[in-house]
Every structure is written in C-alpha cells, then in structure tokens.
Amino acid sequence: MKPLFRTCPKSGLVLHRDAENLIKANAVAAVVFLAVGGLLGLLVALTRWPSVHLLDAQRFYQVLTGHGVVTLLVWVIFFEIAVLYFCSAVLLRCRIAMPRVAWTAFVLMLVGAAITAVAIIQGGSSVMMTSYVPMPASPLFYLGLILFAVGALIGCFIFLGTLVIARDERTYEGSIPLVTFGALSACIIAIFTIASGAIILIPTFLWSVGYIGSVDPLMYRVIWWAMGHSSQQINVAAHVSVWYAIAAIVFGAKPLSEKVSRGAFLLYILFINLASAHHLLVDPGVGSEWKIFNTSYAMYLAVLASLVHGLTVPGSIEVAQRKKGLNGGLFEWLRKAPWGNPVFSGMFLSLVGFGFIGGISGVVMGVEQINFLVHNTIYVPGHFHGTVAIGTTLAFMALSFWLVPILFRRELIWPGLAKWQPWLFGIGTALQAFFMMGAGTLGVSRRHWDIAFTDALFDWAYSGLAYTMMALNGMSALMAVTGGLLFVLIMVGTIFFGRPSGVPAEYSAQRPATLLPPAPETGGHAGIGMGWLVAPGTFVLAMFLLVIFVVYYVINYAYLASLWKIS
Amino acid sequence: MSAIHPPAEKLWWKQPVDGVELTWIIIALTWCLIMFFAMPLWHVFGEQNYSGEAYNVLPEQHIARVEQMVQAHTVRHETDLQIPVVRPPAGSDVYLLARLWQWYPILELQKGQTYRLHLSSADWQHGFSLQPLNVNVQVLPGYDMVLTVTPTESGQFGLVCNEYCGIMHHTMLSRLYVVD
Amino acid sequence: MNQNDGGKAGAGQANDEPVPAMQRVLDNPFLLLFLGITVPAVFYIIWGVMEIANIPIGR
Numbered sequence A: 001m002k003p004l005f006r007t008c009p010k011s012g013l014v015l016h017r018d019a020e021n022l023i024k025a026n027a028v029a030a031v032v033f034l035a036v037g038g039l040l041g042l043l044v045a046l047t048r049w050p051s052v053h054l055l056d057a058q059r060f061y062q063v064l065t066g067h068g069v070v071t072l073l074v075w076v077i078f079f080e081i082a083v084l085y086f087c088s089a090v091l092l093r094c095r096i097a098m099p100r101v102a103w104t105a106f107v108l109m110l111v112g113a114a115i116t117a118v119a120i121i122q123g124g125s126s127v128m129m130t131s132y133v134p135m136p137a138s139p140l141f142y143l144g145l146i147l148f149a150v151g152a153l154i155g156c157f158i159f160l161g162t163l164v165i166a167r168d169e170r171t172y173e174g175s176i177p178l179v180t181f182g183a184l185s186a187c188i189i190a191i192f193t194i195a196s197g198a199i200i201l202i203p204t205f206l207w208s209v210g211y212i213g214s215v216d217p218l219m220y221r222v223i224w225w226a227m228g229h230s231s232q233q234i235n236v237a238a239h240v241s242v243w244y245a246i247a248a249i250v251f252g253a254k255p256l257s258e259k260v261s262r263g264a265f266l267l268y269i270l271f272i273n274l275a276s277a278h279h280l281l282v283d284p285g286v287g288s289e290w291k292i293f294n295t296s297y298a299m300y301l302a303v304l305a306s307l308v309h310g311l312t313v314p315g316s317i318e319v320a321q322r323k324k325g326l327n328g329g330l331f332e333w334l335r336k337a338p339w340g341n342p343v344f345s346g347m348f349l350s351l352v353g354f355g356f357i358g359g360i361s362g363v364v365m366g367v368e369q370i371n372f373l374v375h376n377t378i379y380v381p382g383h384f385h386g387t388v389a390i391g392t393t394l395a396f397m398a399l400s401f402w403l404v405p406i407l408f409r410r411e412l413i414w415p416g417l418a419k420w421q422p423w424l425f426g427i428g429t430a431l432q433a434f435f436m437m438g439a440g441t442l443g444v445s446r447r448h449w450d451i452a453f454t455d456a457l458f459d460w461a462y463s464g465l466a467y468t469m470m471a472l473n474g475m476s477a478l479m480a481v482t483g484g485l486l487f488v489l490i491m492v493g494t495i496f497f498g499r500p501s502g503v504p505a506e507y508s509a510q511r512p513a514t515l516l517p518p519a520p521e522t523g524g525h526a527g528i529g530m531g532w533l534v535a536p537g538t539f540v541l542a543m544f545l546l547v548i549f550v551v552y553y554v555i556n557y558a559y560l561a562s563l564w565k566i567s
Numbered sequence B: 001m002s003a004i005h006p007p008a009e010k011l012w013w014k015q016p017v018d019g020v021e022l023t024w025i026i027i028a029l030t031w032c033l034i035m036f037f038a039m040p041l042w043h044v045f046g047e048q049n050y051s052g053e054a055y056n057v058l059p060e061q062h063i064a065r066v067e068q069m070v071q072a073h074t075v076r077h078e079t080d081l082q083i084p085v086v087r088p089p090a091g092s093d094v095y096l097l098a099r100l101w102q103w104y105p106i107l108e109l110q111k112g113q114t115y116r117l118h119l120s121s122a123d124w125q126h127g128f129s130l131q132p133l134n135v136n137v138q139v140l141p142g143y144d145m146v147l148t149v150t151p152t153e154s155g156q157f158g159l160v161c162n163e164y165c166g167i168m169h170h171t172m173l174s175r176l177y178v179v180d
Numbered sequence C: 001m002n003q004n005d006g007g008k009a010g011a012g013q014a015n016d017e018p019v020p021a022m023q024r025v026l027d028n029p030f031l032l033l034f035l036g037i038t039v040p041a042v043f044y045i046i047w048g049v050m051e052i053a054n055i056p057i058g059r
Ligand code: HEM
Pocket: A038, A041, A042, A044, A045, A048, A064, A065, A067, A068, A069, A071, A072, A075, A076, A128, A129, A130, A378, A381, A385, A388, A389, A393, A445, A446, A447, A448, A477, A478, A480, A481, A484
C-alpha cells in the first residue's frame, strides 16, 4: 500500500496518515494519564497540608507512588513519543518507519503502564517510583515498567528509522531542522535511559520472583538513577525542542545561529546524562572525584548548554519581533507579545519557570557539598516541579493547544478559558515549587506522611513557618490542579466536541513536495536592537538570571560553612 | 519559520556566531568553571565534606559494634522503651544503627570534640536527617558510611528518617544530644 | 539529502565547498547515538560500578 499524505492548509504541515494516527494515539494516552496523575498529585498535596491531612498513611504512600509513576514516566514519555513522531515524520514530510511496529510499541507501553498501575492499586507496591531495594514490590510492578520501557525503546528506533527513510528518499534538502535535531538528542538520551533501566529493572524483577538472591542497594541506586535522572534529561531536550518549535510557529523566529543551538544540543547528548550522580552525592562509597565530575556534567557543560538555549530561544523571538517593527526600548517586543495565545504564554512561562525555578535550584542542590542541605527534603520535589511540571509539562501543554486542533481537524473549544490555562497551571505550580523549596530549606522531608510525627517516641517540631509553607503548597496545588484540569477538559472537549475546522480529510498517495530550506536572510540583523546587541532585552533577562543564580549559590555555601565540621 | 525547516545556509557551521550569543557563552562558561572548581576547592578549604570513606559491612556486624558501644558507654535510658543514651569517648568510633523504625541508640556527643560516626542500616534504606541543622545523608544496608563529625554547638537535636522506609516511616524519629 | 551533493539550497555558496567536519558529525545521527551512549556509560556507569567494587571490607 502506498503511503498516504494530507496537507493541512492552515499550518502547511504535511501529515502521513499512519504517523498522524500514531501521534494522536500517543498524545491522547498521555493526556489521559496526566489527568490521573494530576488528581493523585492533588491528593498528595492535600495530605501534606498539615491541617487537612487528607489520606491515611497507607493510602498516602500508595497514591504518592502512583503520582510519581504516572506523571513522571507515563504521561511524559507517551507525549515524548508523540513529539518524536511529529519531529520526524511530520516535520520531514516523510512516511513513518514501520507503522505496525510503532503500534506494537504503543500497545506495549499501554499494557506495561496498566500492569504497573494494577500492581500499585493492589497495594503491595507502595515503594515509590524509585523502588529502592531491598524494599520489595510485587513482581508485576517491575514487569509493567519493563514492558513500558521496551515499548518506548521501540518508539525511539521508529524515530531513527524515520530519519533514515527521510534521508534516503530525500524528503528534505540540507540538514534536518533544528527542532528535529533537538528531538534526536532527546531520542539518544532516551536510548541510554532505557538501556540503563533494563540493566537494573530486569535483575530486580528476577529478585522479586525469587530467582536472584539479592540486589545490592548501592549498585541499584547508581544504575537506577542512570535511568531515573536521565529520563528527566529526555524531558529537557524534548521541551527545549518544543520551545524552538513554538518560537518558529508563533513568531516565525529563526535561531540566532544554527551552530550555537545545535552545538548546545550536542553538549546535551555528550554530557547531560552524567548528572544522574545528583542523587548519590551523600551516598557512601562512590568517591568525590566520581561525584564531582558527574554531578557537574563534566565541568557544567550541559548547564552551559541550557544557559545557551535560555538565551537563544527568547533571543530569536526578540529578533523576530524587532524585525516586525517592535524595536523600541528593551522590552517592547516582550510587552507586545501575544500573551493571550496559550501556545505562546505556555511556552514562555515554561521557559521562565524552568530557568529561574527549576534550573537554578537544580544546579545549586547538585553541588556536591550543598547537597547535604537538601538531600531527601521536600526541596527536591520543589525543584523538580519547577523542571518537569513547569518546564516540560507546560511546554507540552502549549504545543498541544496548537497541534491537537490540527491533528483532529477541529477548533479549540473554550478559547477564552484556554487563554487562562497556562497562567493557572504555571503560576500555581511555580508557587508550589517555591513553597516546597522553602519548607525543604527548613528541613521538612519529602515522602513523609506526618511532619508532626504523631505516635513517635520522641517529638520534633519544625518551625511554624515550615507548617505555613506546607499549607500554602496545598493551596497552590489547588490552583495548579485547576489549570491542569482545564487543560485536560479543553483537550478532550476539542477532540470530541470541537467544531470541525472545515479542513477536508483528503489523503493522497502523491509524494509531498520536498522540504526546502527558507531563503537565506538578506541584510542580516542591521537596524535592530541596540548597539551591537541584536537582542538586548533577552541579554538583560539572562544577566538577571545569572545574578540571582550567583547570589543564591553563594548564600547556600555560606550557610553550609556555618554548620558542624564534617570530613 | 526556520527552526522547523532545514537551515537556510547549506554550510551553516560556517555562519558567524552572533555577538549576543558569543558574549553570553563566555560569561556563562566562566560561571560554569567557577562552580566546577568550587567543589574540589571546598574539599581543601571548606569544613563540610564527606571524604567518601565507606566499607562493606554485614548488618549483624554493624549491630554487634553498636551493641559493644552501648555496653561500654551507656549513661542513662530514655522513654518507656528504655532506649540507651550513649556517651562515647571523644575521638572514638561511634556507631548508629537505622532499622525499622528506629534510630539506635541515642548519642550524646561533646561540643568541639571529633568523632568517627558510622552509619548503616539493618534492613531497608533510611535517611539520616539532623534537625534543625538540616544535614542529610543516605543510609544503606550493607555499607558502613564513616563521617568524621565535630559538633560546633550544644543542645538537643532531632534525628528524622527522611528516606521512605515503610508504613511507620513517620515515626522513625530520635534525638541527638550535644553537651558542652 | 546527502550533505555532499550540491543542493540548490544556500544560494551564494559555492556548491563544491567541502562540508565542515563538525557539521558532518552533527548530521550523522548514528555517530551521535554512539557518542551519547558511550560517554555516560564510561564516565557514569562503568566508573561508578568500579567505585562500588573497590569499597573495602570493614575491619
Ligand atoms: C498538577 C498538580 C501537581 C501537584 C498538586 C503535585 C503535587 C506533588 C507533591 C505535593 C509532591 C511531594 C510529595 C512528597 O514528597 O511528599 C509531589 C511529588 C512528585 N511529583 Fe507532583 N504534583 C503535580 C504535578 C506533577 C507533574 C506534572 C509531574 C511530572 C511530570 C509530577 C511529578 C512528581 C514526582 C516525580 C514526584 C515525586 C514522587 C516521589 O517522591 O516518589 N508532579 N507532587
């Protein structure tokens, strides 16, 4: 059968039918799991709100395990598979490689997620998503994760296969687009992630069924985190690619220079996965040289890459806006940006939140010695809601507002409410991150049912401020969940009840026109910006971030210096 | 729309880098290198470091060492469960056991004295979280983690378990005394 | 499209100019895949496992 394509007249995208259906299926599965994961998150946050304390201890740990697994693994990875297919087949105007196999991968992921969910619901697997040995979970828990990972791995190879087909069939001219390149970096990071997961989860599964005597806890932690943390790096590479895509879609922005942006993705490919060491900074045994080299991504080269993307994404938007005439002052381009368009506002809040909240806190707590102050406190979830909930999830939401109507040929329902969605979710989550980081600074533990220590032999009272922060976290969670729920409702509503957008579903077997590079710029960036800076506003924002970063870093070391001597 | 199109210049690697980007890369790289070298420098000049000293140890070995210390240096008992409070000699090896769902025993250290604190678990993973200092380290079964500590202030400290260790995790709380 | 054959893209550049080495590296997904697996496998996993294997037995 010949591959069938349709062209979307509004966006100009060329969609291969199989790819389109696969993207739809993966994205829909993702959104369904996000809905589940978000509600579990609400239950967690309400339990950790001391005066509400919703669930009992057993239920709490079960729900928290579910929240971690469902959001961090299932929602994010399903959506990432959709992004990979989009960035390969759709952006390259190519047929997707081996659609049948891709469907098998989808089913494997679904079945795997379901098996792990059943294990958690049965109650014998409240071990947290990290499932640290020797605390046992039911064998089904690990088995489901393994199947899910195999499915995701196949998805990665479908992506690579599609790149090969596109090159062989010459569906595009020149190098692959930057966004596809970013997706490639995500795919490579994902392959390392999943391979590490296999190395550790398969023996753990065999241990849980009694085939292996024991799994070493430290070995487990080293290799599990090669999966657990690297999967966060898939998210980073994927959502940075989404930022670039949205900058291109909304503003027609062009990367300031291909070389720098691609070079930054190369640094991700090479070094970002080393950072799994963040989780072992206060573990026995692994030496300081290993810790320092790995936690710093080899001299912070992957941090450098993120700082670069943090400049070039808004910088390219600034240049595009200035070229359109919004060339006044430092920030006219930003003030007159389409803040009411959730595609843009979601992306921009994701960028700012990721940089200022998730990024700074992550690097600071990843300093070998400063980690003493942070390890296993609720500061850690505070940090990663800044990265994975604001950075990744919000970026994916923003992309969905644009992509779902195209895929389903329907108009977005409730455009008025959609405007508010990124603000509700973004600000709610940012506040949550902030309050959790605050409570963690005051010593409050993560994964802890009762900070009042009822029934303990001794007593310990955290400061009143810590209690207040946990309560404010609960309130912020209500706001974030409202935003999340709104997203889910708008997506589901659009798919089922959105007004047909009138785009015909005409597929043709004709080969789409080759994807050509745009004509090179004439005249460069003359006449915009200030002095030699083409993007002065962005530069000022970047320097602002750096100042906060440095101050916060120094404060942490200074506090550390006041503590007991440890050597 | 260029980030979703092939690069406009065929030989894009040869395109000059924009001035804003270059400036930022230099500034950012400088900061990255400062952060990198701060870590080894803190090992030399800072006073809060974990040296990495650790040994393989069986839970029963660690428990035996804890018992030996308890036998020799208990000064009193606390709570209805008669948990021993141990005041080990300054400079000695001090053993602390994490187990479901208890820290054992209670330690009483002297301000300004240095101890070799050995941490290990008898069963699952636990988290040593000393409050209100907020010093946190991981405690694993099978590994003896040695921290050389010198308390610099006296008082009563809370010892929380901050690694999830099962249903009664929230009751795993103890004390640590530092006397003048 | 193969980077070596002269496309119509990139007007203003001679078609037979060689593609810079770094661009070729970045245009080669499987080389990148190899690097992206090897670097963390060596520096993080193998080095880390060696550290664990070298932890001495307690006295
Ligand atoms: C929408 C609202 C959300 C709320 C209210 C929420 C709330 C929370 C809270 C309060 C915790 C800390 C629990 C504790 O350690 O005691 C937590 C943990 C966590 N959250 Fe969320 N969250 C939300 C969304 C997300 C999203 C979108 C993601 C990922 C994409 C995510 C991933 C996680 C993970 C991985 C953990 C750690 C679980 C563990 O410790 O095993 N959350 N969440």
